[in-house]
Amino acid sequence: MNEQDIIKVFSYIATSARGCIDEPKIYGPFRLVEIISKLFWLLKSNNLIANDKLSRIIDKIDEKKYVCVKDEKKFIGLLDEVIDDLFELVD
Amino acid sequence: MNSIIDVIMKRRSIRHYQQEDIPKDLLLELVKAATWAPSGSNMQPWYFIIVNDKKVLNKIISFSPGLLGNPPNVIVICSDKKKAFEKGGKLGRDELSLMDISMAAENLMLLATEKGLGTCAVKSFNGKTIQKILELPDYVSPDLIISIGYPMKEAKPPKRKTVEEVSFENKWGGRI
Numbered sequence: 001m002n003e004q005d006i007i008k009v010f011s012y013i014a015t016s017a018r019g020c021i022d023e024p025k026i027y028g029p030f031r032l033v034e035i036i037s038k039l040f041w042l043l044k045s046n047n048l049i050a051n052d053k054l055s056r057i058i059d060k061i062d063e064k065k066y067v068c069v070k071d072e073k074k075f076i077g078l079l080d081e082v083i084d085d086l087f088e089l090v091d
Numbered sequence: 092m093n094s095i096i097d098v099i100m101k102r103r104s105i106r107h108y109q110q111e112d113i114p115k116d117l118l119l120e121l122v123k124a125a126t127w128a129p130s131g132s133n134m135q136p137w138y139f140i141i142v143n144d145k146k147v148l149n150k151i152i153s154f155s156p157g158l159l160g161n162p163p164n165v166i167v168i169c170s171d172k173k174k175a176f177e178k179g180g181k182l183g184r185d186e187l188s189l190m191d192i193s194m195a196a197e198n199l200m201l202l203a204t205e206k207g208l209g210t211c212a213v214k215s216f217n218g219k220t221i222q223k224i225l226e227l228p229d230y231v232s233p234d235l236i237i238s239i240g241y242p243m244k245e246a247k248p249p250k251r252k253t254v255e256e257v258s259f260e261n262k263w264g265g266r267i
Contacts, residue, residue: 008149008153011154012153012156015154015217016156018217019215019216023215027215031156034156034159070250
């Protein structure tokens, strides 16, 4: 991982924050889970994280996140599930 | 050859792409289709920036949260607001130019679908930053980014409202 990787993530977050002021409300939660995924893959590609359970949570996010524009209730369900899954991993 | 309705119904917003670059000739064919869209007062305020340089593309992605699935190419559709105002006044600059580039984008995406390509129209980006990255003059506005590439997988069709739900006859609420 180098400084540029981090700057790109920061750029994504700052641009998302600015966008959230004018964009549809549901995009805010979507950007936040997208950032979870981006950070995970950045850390994983640099061998800084290796947790199978966490990996499965991220797979679930990546597979289901786009439901946010098609079915808001299902997206909220995904967020609730991810929180429950993460809770199980926190010491 | 597919009929137009088949292509219209086959088009999806694609957010998972293969990394194979799209040949420039094919991208130019898509732009040609776009330039045959209707245009208010025949203003044709559009410009199409084909992005195939990975460094430029990665910069655009960093400031475009809506640009998902690592597309190998994008086309940024811009409108010349000075030309639009000179020809169409305030209506031309603020409304017609956006309608024109939207219709152009649909032409582009439909031809892409017919060619087996996936696309997604993206508006979630920081316009000022995209303007800087592409070195656009201040009167040229980046209005829409179209991601383009071969789809990684087929996308399921989203639910659509029925014709009956969205159509009236002769007046608001008039039953079809």
